[in-house]
Amino acid sequence: MNALVDIPAEFLQCLEDQRAHFEANRYPDAAQRVSDLKALVRLVADNREALIEAVNKDYGCRSRFETTFAEIAVTLDGLQATIKQVKKWMKPQKRHVDPMQLPLARARLIPQPIGVVGVVVPWNFPIAMVFHPLTCIFAAGNSAMIKMSENSNHLAMLLKDLAPRYFPAGKLAFFEDGGGRGPAFTSLRFDHIFFTGSPATGKAVMASAARNLTPVTLELGGKSPAVVAPDFPIEKAAQRILWAKTFNAGQICTNVDYLFLPEREVGAFAKAAKAFCAKHYPNINNGDYTAVIDQRSYDRLSAALDDAKAKGATLVNLIEGQNPDAGKRIMAPTLVLNPTDDMELMQREIFGPILPIKTYRTREEVASYINDRPRPLAFYAYTNERSLADWYIYNTLSGGVTINDSLLHVSVHSLPFGGIGNSGMGHYHGYEGFLTFSKLRPVLYQGPIRAINMMLPPYGAKVEKMLNLMIRMKS
Template sequence: MNAQADIPAEFIQCLEGQRAHFEANRYPDHSQRVADLKALVRLVADNREALIEAVNKDYGCRSRFETTFAEIAVTLDGLQDTIKRVKKWMKPQKRHVDPMQLPLARARLIPQPIGVVGIVVPWNFPIAMAFHPLTCIFAAGNSAMVKMSENSNHLARLLRELTPRYFPEGKLAFFEDGGGRGPAFTALQFDHLFFTGSPATGKAVMANAARNLTPVTLELGGKSPAVVAPDFSMKTAAQRIMWAKTFNAGQICTNVDYLFVPEGEVNNFVKEAKAYCAKHYPNINNGDYTAVIDQRSYDRLQAALEDAKAKGATLVNLIDSQTPDAGKRIMAPVIVLNPTDDMDLMQREIFGPILPIKSYRSREEVTQYINSRPRPLAFYAYTHERSLADWYIYNTLSGGVTINDSLLHVSVHSLPFGGIGNSGMGHYHGYEGFQTFSKLRPVLYQGPIRAINMMLPPYGVKVEKMLNMMIRMKS
């Protein structure tokens, strides 16, 4: 998508309008940024029910609690936290001055808005994945164009209808997907491009942005591992891991993708996992459990299970006393025992309610396996031994970590979120998100006395002695 003619006119016109809006106010003050953040709060809070229903329509069946908790409540909490802190974030930072600039020079680092930011939103948490980056973008004083997923068309249409009531198009605009609009959107000459999605699509997005030298933040996925140590309760581990694997039917980029359990404890884990599902999903079809997003994804997950079975795995249906509604794409949570690396489930991110379990004998066996694969977006270790937790942290590398639970590091607003390598690049959330969408502009204020004047040409013995003295002081 290189030619300007290939890009929809509405994209080009909106970008031009947002640039003009930004040029008219290149440095929104604190009160304006707070007003913009509060307008985001109102947009979400005023239209809570409509937003929840739109997401439900896009999924076919999306747990109301999950949308309310993970999309509405967490988003509003993040916005309010940013409103409290943005004034401090905006302040110029003092930096020390080198000897050659003494005695009266001053150095500062000034955060400034960068301009217009493009956001590409995934379908799995479409409200949160739009408004979390928007929180950082508006705190930094920018404008934003947001392209929703093709699986979020009900929500996209709703946001297009609602947004003009709260913002001019020059500040914020939403767009639907479909018909090749994704590549066209990422071909626009944004000042920054923020993408959440798969590693494969992330590579295409980065290549498109590179044509304009547009900086990118890529929040990707991958196969995030978990390990349960011998000292940790298998019952507690099963409860916390199965909570993650059944939340949003496992369709979470930071979800546990495969699990290490100590040799001899696999059956115990399976027993506790079945007990958890029986207790918390007595009727998997009653709306508490979310559907798989579309038929293509449902078929992919079912094919992956068949592939695993054909290659020797044992499949354990965790709610075998119930019949999920396949017509609504309700899929039972399944544990896969004896997975091998040639199975589809172990080759790509699962993104569904399937949990492969591998047994292990030593911690080195676990880290060797993890480190031989692309770096994951998250890592989870269950142990009460601080030294063992630290050992796993310092002998692996991932985007983020939760010890003795799953997923929850993502909800801590003071912690930056972001991957590494195959799982992404760059950070957002909180202060690091503010920095991502700001230009941290270095400024030197020269004083009336300029120390370097003592070292002007013509250079002679005196200047050489001064230079040698400086080198000796630093050697």
């Protein structure tokens, strides 16, 4: 396998079992794929409470609503949407036949399963990030081995226990993390690796996969910007942006990482942001607000705030008068005014309830700042002017876009999800996810008569005349 990494025997045995399972059923029909997808529905629906509780234990405090909405409900919705479409997606596609294959040849593109897919799951939405790629993987007819995050151990152990009740190990298997198992997992000779995590780890995964020439889909992060145009109501913008920034305590790869505001609107935005938090989080310790995942992350975010303050930023606590429970890693949502590029908050993805605010005068200034930095996973523009929204879309580049809101393009199952450059490569969700985990196999069915017979050697004037005619027709 890989002489550089010590690979656990259970990984090797499982991969062997999954290869055998795939070889025994290389092209599951539509009925089998629908059956597999429905089994995923049952796994999630039957064990809803246990899944929610496992994630809560892993976080220490995870909003029950956020887990139910963003992980259970959205997952089931995506599965049901795929069940309705998978038979159509499987159909061979007709393709144009060139003149030299006429008159009776046919060309088709046939989606075929690729084999065994290795999935590396992050901790921030661990249920969704198991079942969203699995939906595409099973729709395409593959098997899957899934490695959970070290911060999702309760969920990992639950899924290891549940999966055999719904699938044979040759179809689906789960593994917990710990003890350097990540590099060993991505060193396996999978047919495809699907990884969600940081750009730094994504580089390591890609390097590991390269040793086996294993294709990868990388869903990474980065600093996703938002801009509020002068025409957009500032109170509405604050409500929608703060909803995103406080959801899961900001621990979302597509969250607003920094915000551009017109210079005159900063005070009004801060006032509206405080009003939003006072209304929706009157008691930040009551369980509606999610904890930071672990102490290391909490300490990193706290240090980044201290660094920003020391370098001249103004910090605006959005829940004044409340005392977040630091022992449970509850962190106050905070605005950071006048951030500079040398601050830690502007150097890396924040992944927490902190929002730096920059001011601007022209749209060109905003686009130039964004384009001078690594490609973000998402971009958000708040404007009621369609021409301005289009200008931002065509003068910046990101993984995805939502206009006049944040995050929500990710929940549209018919839209592919994926980054570009530093924020990732490849897509999943919907039809594009089906294609990611399929081999689009080109097939030519030659007819009993072929036109190329008229151009066989020995080549003479007649053949040359025909060739010149073909070139003139295409010139």
